[in-house]
Amino acid sequence: MTTRSDVRPASATEVLPSSLPPRRHVLDLDDYSIEEIELVMQTTDAMGEVLRRSIRKVPTLQGKTVVTLFYEPSTRTRVSFEQAGKVLSADVINLSIASSSVEKGESLLNTARTLEATQADVIIIRHGASGAPNFLARCIEGSVINAGDGAHAHPTQALLDLYTLRQRLGSIEGAKVAIVGDVLHSRVARSNLWGLAAAGAQVVLCGPPTLLPMDWLRDQHLQGRLASISVTTSINDALDGADAVMTLRLQKERQQDGLIPSLREYARSYQINADRLKLAKTGAPVMHPGPMNEGVEISSEVAHGAASVIEAQVANGVAVRMAVLYLLATGRGEE
Ligand code: NCD
Secondary structure, eight states: OOOHHHHSOGGGGGGOOSSSOOOOOBOOSTTOOHHHHHHHHHHHHHHHHHHHSSSOOOOTTTTOEEEEEESSOOSHHHHHHHHHHHHTTOEEEEEEOOGGGOOTTHHHHHHHHHHHHTTOSEEEEEESSTTHHHHHHHHOSSEEEEEEETTTBOHHHHHHHHHHHHHHHSOOTTOEEEEESOGGGOHHHHHHHHHHHHTTOEEEEESOGGGSOHHHHTOGGGGGGGGGEEEESOHHHHHTTOSEEEEOOOOGGGOOTTSSSOHHHHHHHHOBOHHHHTTSOTTOOEEOOSOOOBTTTBOHHHHTSTTBOHHHHHHHHHHHHHHHHHHHHHHTTOO
């Protein structure tokens, strides 16, 4: 028989305030308050406890169907959502759709209708087109989690990055976080900006001028947060005294001709390597969302060295995604 205490990981009950509005979708972090981020962090702590048990299974989402709908390749994100759903006892269905067979818009609507008929409770979508998850959220009854859309957003990656930073730094407030690399194409950087700004970090975006999204940074939408964001093309300025370094993948598949002179030149100017890392505070954690181009945006020495928290990011990904799934279920009053 299932008791209440089995269903909820012990400490999650203590962190659920009634004041937060119920959440139906997780599309980006721009609509997350610091209180809601804190709630996700504390719930992740509780989920981490579940993952450390000898039997890693709780019946929280029993009878719920979670569908992963990936129009773009992914290893760690899809697998960690699948694992998160399974630990919480949801039925997890993986739909992998080759991007070549997708006619954007119409075929997504058709897929949404099919999914609607299967009564999926949560759909986790990754799509090459920015805004696809928002479109899906308008079409279906269930919850939608954005697992990365175009260059727009990747909220669960940003939440796991925040969680990892909190583990390493204690508090993020006032911390200088350098985000270095292909910011232009990075949904990870965009979602992290919202989360880090809400958490009170001082964010420095750094990359070659052609890979910095200056138009987006001028967007009215972001203006309220700009006090905590600065932009530089100088890697030395970005790393100087940084409390943490977030390295971004050079998204070769999204490069248009001429944005960077060559991979070698990019590595020479912007690679996070042991020498450059000396500019950051001693022990500053180095992050990377994966997959890495070792030898391009990050040296192998740093990627696998003492400062690297890249494996912790992957491990935290499961607990964070469990927290997000759990909070959606409880937020909708469907525990
Ligand atoms: C990121 C993504 O897909 O946006 N990776 C991930 O989710 N693990 C980052 C990237 O592809 O560069």
